Amino acid sequence: MKVERFVQERLAFTASFWGSGAVVCRAVEDFAGPIVDQEFGQFETWTQAKAFAERLNEGLDLDPVEVHQILTSSILRAIDPLRAAAARRCPSDASRGAVSGKTVRVQFILAELNLAVTFCRIVLSRPSPHMPRMIRNARNALFNALDYALHSELTSSDVEEITAGCRRLHAALQESLSRRGELVTAADGPRAG
Secondary structure, eight states, X not given: OOOXXXXXXXEEEEEEEETTEEEEEEEETTSSOOEEOGGGOEESSHHHHHHHHHHHHXXXXXXXXXXXXXXXXXXXXXXXXXXXXXXXXXXXXXXXXXXOHHHHHHHHHXXXXXXXXXHHHHHHHSOOXXXXXXXXXXXXXXXXXXXXXXXXXXXXXXXXXXXXXXXHHHHHHHHHHHHHHHHHHHHHOOOOO
């Protein structure tokens, strides 16, 4: 007699911009996503879609921390298409397993570091009124990664990856800050000597 093990998958809802409006998206933990849930249609504003998604999550008895964990897991799976494709082929495969909080957090830290490097590249590419915020967000990502690495029990490979990401971001920040200094000096005009 074959006994099948049913694993209840956790799902959560979020809002996303869609054209000039917004939609509700569904995220299933450990599966690539989130994906647009056409069942709910399109909302005029993101705020309306967000309020609707929050009501759906409340109906599922999910607190905001659980919603964030499910969404993060889903987004991280979407970032890794090979793993997402394998999960679709073998959804009941035990090797898929649950992603531990630590592993998801490490993946999140690495993604945050990569995003911060992208912010630095944007700062280098063109002047923007958002430049101070992008630099601040990049610095925060660096501090978050360093804090996590110092206060967590990590595998040596996790430490190596986080260290490499921190070094890349530090170099990008240094370059961005020197470029930002050049832009500020140029905007001030020539100084009287």
